Amino acid sequence: MSVLVIAEHDNSELKSATLNAITAAKELGDVTVLVAGSGSQSVADAAAQVAGVSAVLHSDAAHYENGIAEELTPLVVSTAASFDYVITAATTFGKNLLPRVSALLDVEQISDVTSVVSADTFVHPVYAGNALETVQSSDAKKVLTIRTTAFEAAETTGGSASVEALAASDAVGTVTLVGRELTVSNRPELGAAEVIVSGGRGVGSAENFAIIEALADKLGAAVGASRAAVDAGYVPNDYQVGQTGKVVAPSLYIAIGISGAIQHLAGMKDSKVIVAINKDEDAPIFQVADYGLVADLFDVVPEMTGAL
Amino acid sequence: MKILVPVKRVVDAYVSVRVKSDNTGVDTDNVKKSLNPFCEIAVEEAMRLKEKGLADEVIVVTIGDKDCETTLRSALAFGVDRAIHIKTDNVLRPLAIAKALAKLVEKEAPQLVITGKQSIDADNNQTGQMLAALLNWPQATFASEVTVEADKVTVTREIDGGLETLTMALPAVVTSDLRLNEPRYPKLPNIMKAKKKPIEAIEIADLGVSTASTLAVQRVDEPAERQAGIKVADINELIEKLKNEARVI
Ligand SMILES: Cc1cc2nc3c(=O)[nH]c(=O)nc-3n(C[C@H](O)[C@H](O)[C@H](O)COP(=O)(O)OP(=O)(O)OC[C@H]3O[C@@H](n4cnc5c(N)ncnc54)[C@H](O)[C@@H]3O)c2cc1C
Numbered sequence: 435m436s437v438l439v440i441a442e443h444d445n446s447e448l449k450s451a452t453l454n455a456i457t458a459a460k461e462l463g464d465v466t467v468l469v470a471g472s473g474s475q476s477v478a479d480a481a482a483q484v485a486g487v488s489a490v491l492h493s494d495a496a497h498y499e500n501g502i503a504e505e506l507t508p509l510v511v512s513t514a515a516s517f518d519y520v521i522t523a524a525t526t527f528g529k530n531l532l533p534r535v536s537a538l539l540d541v542e543q544i545s546d547v548t549s550v551v552s553a554d555t556f557v558h559p560v561y562a563g564n565a566l567e568t569v570q571s572s573d574a575k576k577v578l579t580i581r582t583t584a585f586e587a588a589e590t591t592g593g594s595a596s597v598e599a600l601a602a603s604d605a606v607g608t609v610t611l612v613g614r615e616l617t618v619s620n621r622p623e624l625g626a627a628e629v630i631v632s633g634g635r636g637v638g639s640a641e642n643f644a645i646i647e648a649l650a651d652k653l654g655a656a657v658g659a660s661r662a663a664v665d666a667g668y669v670p671n672d673y674q675v676g677q678t679g680k681v682v683a684p685s686l687y688i689a690i691g692i693s694g695a696i697q698h699l700a701g702m703k704d705s706k707v708i709v710a711i712n713k714d715e716d717a718p719i720f721q722v723a724d725y726g727l728v729a730d731l732f733d734v735v736p737e738m739t740g741a742l
Numbered sequence: 743m744k745i746l747v748p749v750k751r752v753v754d755a756y757v758s759v760r761v762k763s764d765n766t767g768v769d770t771d772n773v774k775k776s777l778n779p780f781c782e783i784a785v786e787e788a789m790r791l792k793e794k795g796l797a798d799e800v801i802v803v804t805i806g807d808k809d810c811e812t813t814l815r816s817a818l819a820f821g822v823d824r825a826i827h828i829k830t831d832n833v834l835r836p837l838a839i840a841k842a843l844a845k846l847v848e849k850e851a852p853q854l855v856i857t858g859k860q861s862i863d864a865d866n867n868q869t870g871q872m873l874a875a876l877l878n879w880p881q882a883t884f885a886s887e888v889t890v891e892a893d894k895v896t897v898t899r900e901i902d903g904g905l906e907t908l909t910m911a912l913p914a915v916v917t918s919d920l921r922l923n924e925p926r927y928p929k930l931p932n933i934m935k936a937k938k939k940p941i942e943a944i945e946i947a948d949l950g951v952s953t954a955s956t957l958a959v960q961r962v963d964e965p966a967e968r969q970a971g972i973k974v975a976d977i978n979e980l981i982e983k984l985k986n987e988a989r990v991i
Contacts, residue, residue, distance in 0.1 A: 614905065629990070686984070706990065
């Protein structure tokens with residue numbers, strides 16, 4: 435079986451989510467990574483080094499620079515012709531692109547695959563992770579997005595795949611990127627962090643979030659948040675952890691001033707160790723926490739930062 | 743400009759669903775159903791564009807059994823002009839939904855389709871993108887801001903690293919994210935009016951769309967339950983446990 439993994443990148447580096455997708459792909463067959471970008475040779479080279487990758491297809495053209503779905507779709511659809519599977523990580527990039535590809539291939543996509551049961555059968559969560567659906571696909575070609583937290587990242591070295599140039603598809607030109615406002619931070623990326631410190635409505639304000647950030651920096655952690663904290667404007671949108679935000683599974687997740695709504699739990703309950711700090715001893719977050727501390731966050735969080 | 747808003751009836755966001763004991767699915771009988779929250783945001787956005795004079799007509803459409811009429815009425819209560827019910831007793835997956843919607847788009851010729859980025863039951867996050875692909879229209883998914891000017895739409899999108907703004911020629915498909923707007927609470931007179939508005943019914947077969955799926959559900963399971971751990975007395979005990987017991991710091 436042959437598997438095409440669409441690489442996610444910024445034209446200089448391969449995103450770590452692609453490494454998780456590659457691990458899932460390896461369970462299905464021979465892995466080819468498609469790198470479509472502009473001035474993206476370093477990404478193609480990096481993909482070729484990833485352990486378990488057999489081949490890299492590299493298509494470089496100006497209209498692939500910004501990862502616009504409308505531009506990438508024709509390339510992915512035509513390349514997919516010789517593969518049994520088309521895969522991306524279930525990141526905003528993958529979620530945006532792959533259904534477009536799937537519809538044109540006339541294939542029913544399976545979103546957020548968490549486990550490969552067999553060549554045609556996959557498990558994926560539904561209802562905010564409150565149910566796991568095992569589905570069998572009778573489509574000749576299978577189109578899957580991969581939940582990154584369910585598969586280890588493939589090693590970035592050890593591979594020696596060939597890099598083959600692929601002719602670009604024609605520019606579509608219907609969509610123009612006006613700009614990006616990317617969160618600049620020296621902290622690890624939320625999706626790949628080993629430790630995450632998250633704050634909720636209980637933190638109370640954007641200024642107070644400094645307490646959360648100070649603890650995160652002490653631990654070398656990423657900062658996350660509940661929807662309530664994002665909606666209230668304490669932190670940027672992309673900090674949201676949950677059913678409709680990011681799904682994370684770090685070694686340590688510290689939830690501070692977060693009640694533990696189903697939608698939040700959907701994004702973090704597969705973390706290895708969960709700590710909850712909340713002043714309400716009945717907060718549902720304690721039902722999933724390995725270590726719970728009933729306390730006022732304004733007292734204990736600075737104390738913890740100081741004690742570490 | 744006409745705006746078409748596809749909406750879905752789902753189990754309410756605040757219901758905790760249970761997997762059926764025979765593992766064939768999730769028990770959705772006798773639980774509260776609502777308009778999918780993301781679809782509600784889509785309806786609100788369409789109405790705001792209309793209220794700003796940027797759209798002449800807002801049409802909502804849903805695909806499903808007779809109970810979905812309630813969902814259309816709750817959307818109509820936002821002040822929506824018309825509702826269309828594509829009827830089927832089968833539960834459709836995103837590709838079939840997108841195909842049916844594409845047929846309706848041919849018929850209604852809207853300039854803009856706004857829908858939710860995902861339904862909170864199946865969590866697929868596919869329909870809007872598939873519809874855009876079938877129509878060969880541009881798409882702006884996960885929208886947190888939408889500006890319509892003459893023949894183009896500019897959309898700020900929530901992406902993993904932050905925000906991205908795209909501009910595209912109409913017609914286009916936009917899918918809403920949580921921060922696009924805060925939906926209104928429909929006023930009583932609008933709720934009353936919505937009860938009386940006619941709903942156009944179309945049988946899915948008349949659109950020539952098959953409801954068959956290539957995906958067969960083998961089984962549905964509860965996820966492994968996480969056990970509640972212990973309560974620690976203070977920060978010192980917490981740090982001690984994290985260092986020596988869990989060994990994560
Ligand atoms: C369609 C939809 C999608 C959603 N998607 C998401 C999602 O992806 N992610 C998500 O997180 N939510 C999501 N939600 C929202 C979710 O339902 C909850 O509303 C949200 O998670 C609540 O956030 P919170 O825990 O910060 O706030 P609250 O529920 O208000 O909890 C605040 C907590 O802080 C505690 N607290 C207050 N002050 C202190 C103090 N001084 N010290 C210690 N503790 C304190 C309180 O005891 C309380 O438990 C979604 C909802 C819907 C309808």
